[in-house]
Amino acid sequence: MVEKADQIFVTLLHWLVGFLPTGWQHLASVVVCVVVIIAVYPTLFALAVLLERKGLGRMQNRYGPNRVGPFGILQPVADGIKSLTKEDVVPFRADALVHFMAPLVLVVAVFMGFAVLPMGRNMELVDMDASLLFFFAMGASTELSVFMAGWSSRNKYSLLGAMRAIAQMISYEVILLLSSVAVVMITGSLSLVKIVEAQNHYTWGLPHWFVLTPWGLMGFVLFVIASTAETNRSPFDLPEGESEIIAGYFTEYSGFKFALFFLGEYVGMFGIAGFGTTLFLGGWSAPLSVLTWVPSWIWFFGKVLLWICFFIWLRGTLPRLRQDQLMNFAWKFALPLTLLNLIVAALWHFMGAGVVTWLVCFAILAIAYVLMARTGLKRGKIGPRSYRYAE
Amino acid sequence: MSIVFWIFAVITLGGALAAMLLRSLVHSALAVTLSFAGLALMFLELGAQFAGFTQFLVYIGAVAILVVFAILLTRSSEETGSGVFSPTWLRGLVIAAAVFAVLGWSILNSAAALPGTTAEPVASVQQIGQALMGPYVLPLEIVAVLLTSALIGAVIVAMHEKEGAE
């Protein structure tokens, strides 16, 4: 029974494909999987948008959407219909082809990333040898779409937003990559399926998740920060800081193209949350050994949704960074820490897991963190923002 | 020759041609990105998965973005009054055609000596890692030094000389 619930989607797929002749089965199963992915994540997107608007509303002492349907839960449907029926305005001087292609490139690149994410036991579309690299390759392609959108609009605000976004995404991609390299070093594999399997063991009922090791914790924290910046979420939402540059690189988009950008941004969030979950939070494995009877896909999507809730919480809490703070934080604080984290991961690998190793590694990282944060504060480079006129 | 090869060849060559012929520099940069993507796909088709993804990551994620930044920082995206080709374009074209003629002639002449279809080799990430840490460890270290010096060099070269400082 437990097995069946865990593998229900896999069994369903096999049953569905079984009706076809053998030569077509492989192709059909791929097509079905792709269709399911393209159906599931936009649904989650609608859910997340509602959650965000409601949650932010509560954090800011207001109701949030509450008009459409009971408690406003049909708001995403209304938004969807609105964006579909709106006029699609293209600026007169815009580069029509590039302007049209930009949202498409973004959405395609973002959805491609899901091809390698293991969303449950045996629930990955393709298990490649280098699936981690594939995910990053697809993530890199989104930067280009941002540039295309910003440049083709022929609008100063769009271009500024695109430049900000690209500079930020490139800087934080380095951190994202290097913090995941620690995981690769320990697992010895670039395959996401193997990375999850390496974490799916239990000692005293506790899982072997990488986040519970010192280097994993540091990597996880850096990964979360970098993923926030990579998806242009608050407090790193300078590229679309509405009080400064309207909406950044998609200022000149309206109607369905705007909706595509919106979708791409949120689905990108799911992608990176799922990726981080796979790397550090054990993917689809259960948090306690007594809970392994719960189907694996519930754990995966639960963790991803938790991650999204965290993003929403951050957005309701933190003010936006300044450009120089953003860059200084990336290059002078986070990058050295990721490099140190790599060394600590190597130390962990060669000293062998144990209590002493744990304490030594933790001490190294903690001391480095405290020292760097202090020097940063002293120089006034990374510290809290000071208001010259507002006080 | 499979149909996949022809599709990728058209993408690659079309992108490269467009990059070299288009007037707008940003269009050229986007076209060359298409060409890079076509090449990455071709690497994948050749069974070199790791190289294909690296190509994607490095060329589309880094080189294309660098080019675009350089175009915007040098205001080259604005239309210039003069033509985009240099006055000696005919000579350049003749040289390129001659190079292609020689290369093509030698390839076609040695076609019989070239190996035919073989079984697809595998290059797993494990093998690549072992090769990098074993026989290729010296080149790896040298590339690391090269990349570090290139990073520092690029920063120094492109850095603004602060006026009035010191």
Place this chain on the structure above:
Amino acid sequence: MTPLTGYLLLAALLFAIGLAGALTRRNAILVLIGIELMLNAANLNLIAFWRYGPHPEALTGFMFAIFSIAVAAAEAAVGLGLVIQIYRHAKTTDLDLMNRMKG
């Protein structure tokens, strides 16, 4: 025509296009793009020879291509940095206008 011949011809054509671009365009950035295309053509050759060569398990061509990609990235960074510096100095990226050795 064996598959290898096809790949080699394609790489030769790509190389020629890159060369033609590097020789005929006026803008320094496009010349750099042309050089990148030529490097890419060489990479395609290396990978194709690895795939159809007699000893693919030695990974020689494959490794060569990987290193070549890394070197190309370094080349692009330094090259474009130089272009930006030249632009600051000469206020143009047109190579035909940069004909003075004395700034």
